[in-house]
Amino acid sequence: MAGSFSITVKGHADLKGMPLFAPISLELTAQRWTCLLGGSGVGKSTILRLIAGLETGATFTGRIEASDGGQIATRIAYMAQDDLLLPWATVAGNITLGARLRGKQRDKSRLKQLLERTGLTEHAAKTPAQLSGGQRQRAALARTLMEDKPVVLLDEPFSALDARTRAQMQDLAVELLDGRTVLIVTHDPGEAARLAHAIAILSPGGLVSRQPPGHPIPRPIDDLDSLEFHASLMRDLMVDQP
C-alpha cells in the first residue's frame, strides 16, 4: 500500500474572530494510530475535517502537508460517529457507495471479502434499519475500507455504542485497518489508551503529547498498564478544564 507518508498539521484556527485553538503541531506517523483526545468543542473534529478537506466554519492559518508532497484529501477515507448509512440503500449498496458516486463499477470480490471480514455477509441485502447499532457501525467500517485509502480519519466512530460493542469494534478496526495511517478523534481516554500509538491531547491552550504504553494495539481491556495510563489521561483532561 502506498501508505508510507506521514501528515503534518501546523497552525492555529479561529472561529468567528475568536481563537478556536492555539498554534499546534500534530504529526500523523505513517501506518500508525494517532489519537486526538479532548473535551467537546475544543476543535478536535475541526482538525480532522481540515485534513479531510471538509468545510469547518473555522479559519485555519497554517499548513497541512503530506511528507511525500502529494495531495491529502484524495487519499483519505472518512468515518464519523453517525454511521451515515443511506437508509434507502442495502448494506451492500452502502458499502459500495463510493464507487457509485464516482460513476465507477463496484468491486464485487472486494465487497464479498469485506462483508465476510465484518461478519455482514448474511445481512448484505438488508437495509440499515434492520441492523443493530454494532452491525451498522461495522457496515460503515466496511464502507470506509472499501475506499482502500492509505489514510483513515475516524471522528468519534464508536462513541454511540455500548461498552461491549465498542470494545469489539475497536478490536475489529485495529485488525482491518492494519497498515494504514489512522487518525482517531475521541473524547474517551479509555479508547485512546487502547488504540493509540501516539496521543495528542487538545485543549484551548494547544496540544500536549502523551506516550501510551508500549504494548501492541489493541491493548487488552484488562491490561493494567493501559488502565493506569487511562487514569493518568483522565487526570490530564480534568486539569485542562478552565
Place this chain on the structure above:
Amino acid sequence: MKTLPIVAATAFAILLWQAVVSVTGLPRFILPSPLLVMETWWQNRWLIAEHLLVTAAEVLIGLMIGTALGAATAIQLAASTRMRVLVRPILVFTQALPVFALAPILTLWFGFGLWSKIAMAVLIIYFPVASSFLDGLLRTAPGYLDLARTMQARPIFVLLYVRIPAALPSLASGLRLAAVYAPIGAVIGEWVGASRGLGYLMLLANGRAKTDLMFAAVLTLGLFAILLHLVINRLAQRLERN
C-alpha cells in the same frame, strides 16, 4: 383509517343539514334537503358521471404533467446555483399572481376543451411541487455530503443517489398539496369556459335554479377529491418510506 368516526360525522352533517331545512323552511332552490339531493343525484347519475369523467381526466393529466414539470424544475434548480438565483424570484412572482386571473387567457390560448383546464391544473400544481421538492433537495443532511466529498463523488451522482432519494419525502408533501389544488384548478377552468365537466354542470344547474343538481355535482366533486387524496396519500407514503 377508522371508518366509524367518518360514518358518524357524515350522519351528523346530514342530520344537521336536514334540521336546518326543516326549521327554516327555506325553498328548495335556496337549500334543497339532503333527501332531494340524493334523489336528484340518482336520477342524474349518468349525466354526472359523464361530467365527472371529464373533470377527473383534467385533474389526473394536470397532476401528472404538473408534478413532472415541478419535479424536473426542482432538480434543475438544485443542480445549478446560478439557475436558482435567476429562476427562484420568477417562480415566487408567478405564484404571487393568482392563477385564477390567468384562466381567461388560458382559455383564449388553449380553447374551450380539455387543455385549458389541464393548463390551469398544471399551473396551480407546479409551484408547490417544485418548491417543496427543491427545499428537500437543498436540505440534504450535511454528513452525507461530507462523506460524498471524501469519496471524490461527482455532483451528478450525488444528486442521483443521495440528494434525490433523501428529498423524496419533501416531494411527497408537495404531491399532497398538489392533490388538493388540482381539482380547484380544473373547476375554475371550467367556470371560465367549458361545455363539459363538473364545474360546467354546477354553473349550468345554478343558472337554471336547479340547486339540487348543483349540490349533487358539488358532492360528487368532494367525493372525487377525497378519493384522489387517499390515492395520492398512499403514493406519498410509499415515497416517504423509500
